[in-house]
Amino acid sequence: MGPPIIELADVAKIFESRAGATEALRAVSLTVQAGEFVSVIGPSGCGKSSLLRIVGDLVEPTSGIVRVKGKSARQARLDRDYGIVFQTPVLYEWRTVLDNVRLPLELAGRARAERDERPRALLRLVGLEEFAGHHPWQLSGGMQQRVSIARALALNPSILLMDEPFGALDEMTRERLNQELLQVCAETAATVVFVTHSIAEAVFLSTRIVVMSPRPGCIDRIVTVDLPRPRAEKTRALPRFFELVTEVRQSLREDPGLGGEPARGRGAR
Amino acid sequence: MRQRLLLVPIAVALLAVALLPGLGLSQAVDKVTLQLKWVTQGQFAGYYAAKAKGLYEAEKLDVTIRPGGPDIVPEQVVAGGGAQFGIDWLPSLLSARDQGAPLVNIAQVFAYSGMRELAFKSSGIKSAADLKGRRVAVWFGGNEFELLATLDKHKIDRNKDVTLIQQPFDMNLLLQKKVDAAAAMTYNEYKQVLDSGVKPDDLVVIDFNKEGTAMLEDGVFVKGDWIADAKNKQVAARFLRASLKGWELCRDKPAECVEIVLKESPVLGRDHQAWMMTEINKLVWGPPAPKSPLGKMDPAAYKQTADIALKFGVIKKPAGDGAYTHEIWELAQKK
């Protein structure tokens, strides 16, 4: 199996503000193996975005240990071991689509040849090669997100961190992009940590789903998705698909704050 | 029934009283406005004295005196109807007339020009001829022509032989020696220079009166078509009569006039206003005593001003005698 590519041990995060201290994450422990597609799902405010950012060293944990590729999260970031995709495309309007994808290569100081050829190859991968000379505002939301994904892959990272990347898109575009994402991941063999609100999306995409409880966020349970790979449209119609969706949904509903039964697998607190 | 009939004569009486002022039968007070050339100071003491001492009131005039300032052009105010009377220098009046403004001088109060060009003795300038090749400052906007005439007299080309600078309303340029010569009124800026520690011996004073290039300064003017009306002629005569009396008062009791001016505006201080009063009196009364009585335009002096104005492009057409009238002055002398 090999060593885990991401390890979180007892990670906690408390945000200090004028209003007081907010406990976003509490005692989160998780390991991710290389090649996995791990979704993180949970109600708003459960700290899933913070969790993602902690892995990416964009937010510092208050306590706990984070190891990415056997290094500290900081070192992994400095070594440019991951690419990140946000909910909004965050493309620079003064750069063309091609130049936006080229940005990471420029920042990493890659050689001229690579800086010129790789962006085009990536755009081909996401099917947007003919829009290379366009500017971001000339593309639809879905297309902009695809550019954003291409950019995240620019340095061929081992890890992709994605924070609700399709949250702003309509259902049909989202399903289509889900499929494309899986194809891209298959080609690049990246490990993905994927934050989402959508249960169906999580089940469709993932090998494992981490269900989080509301604030303070901790891992409620982890659901293993044993659907066959590669996933396709017909996967959504499988009975097992619906079972898994139901399982996740029930997990999300079982919140002591809402008066339901305590969830399984929570352990002593 | 009889009581109601009584109402009729009462109504008629009331009506008559209401209409009488319009008929001009009663001696009602005329409201007029005087627009000064500059801010409240001793330069206009005669008018302030006439108001304070009730001289205007005695002539049944209610006079509002409006101070001037850097961007107020008295000709524009009078032409636009903002005032009936204005004080300004004759060249400005001639220029306005040349542009088509129907203004007329009814009295020339200052017989002599108070404008000088000052230089430090240390600059090497001894007289007007030495201005050649120098940096010379003067106020523009109508005040520059005496200087230009003087330059011309000494064959100094104003475009080639000298650098002309528009002077701000302070003497800093001269005091900081950024220019070699600067304009000054005897009654104002000259005192400012002395107050800053400069001694009269340090200065060279170029006097346009002595150069023969002086132009007439403060005079009273009105709108020509306003004064065409017989009633307004009377109003103007009454105004002039009281104003000239005011100037006589300031000659005889200068200290009192200084106090009157200070009461209107304490800004410049007693010391400065007293100096100003003394200098202004010299411009009005001399010595040497002016050829023409107070307020009556001297045709020869007028001609000198008009000729210089034509020569230096203040006016495009010769001025002619229509620019001033003795009529109002003569009316004012009666009584």
Place this chain on the structure above:
Amino acid sequence: MSRVREYAPAALVLVAGVLAWEAVVYLFAIQFYLLPAPHVIVQSLRETYPLLVEAGVYTFTEAVVGWVLGCGGGILAAMAASRSPELARLVLPYAVASASVPIIALAPLAIVWFGVEQGSKIAIVVLMTFFPTFVSTLRGLLSVAPQSLELMESYAASDQQVFWKLRLPHSLPMVFTSLRACATLAMIGAVVSEFFGGPVKSLGVYIKSTASLFQTRQAWSAILVACALGLLFYFAVALVERWVMPWHFERRER
């Protein structure tokens, strides 16, 4: 062709305005010294053309030099201030306050400090253009979206890289908006500060002295020249803006 159609309405309004002015002066028999008719002003312009050109160049130079120094200084100062947002937040209120000091109070002082020639006018223009540019540039540099910064962080970008590849390009639209506004301010500042004293061959002095001599035609023709130069300056800057930021205009035209 579409460019012509774009500017045609504005041109028509201009022509209509001039005709209306001409008509009003004629119909109401307005005196020349109160408001001259357009054709009279044009006539005067043709008569005094060489003098106005010389004065125009003199005043325009003050405006341009002051603009370069003021805006350039503002941009550089903002770049320095952006390195420390805390410092920027401290300095900003004072910068804004000092920009509200009226020129009328400062122009005479400038003459005392910098002499009566172009130096004092340039100083006033610098004062008028420095602070708006400083504020706009700083705002542009610091108003970058947090996620854009996170993106840079995820690629381990150095501060230099963040500045040149993100902050600076992001701030360009705001910088240019300020540069265009300052172009008009510069011309106004130069002319108005000349009212307070200056060499005869400058627009401000010319306007002031002709106006006070009732020579309103000449004054208006000089005002026209000043306006034309101001517009020229503005459009020159707008042209540069278009060249530097072609993407910005394409976006606006959508």
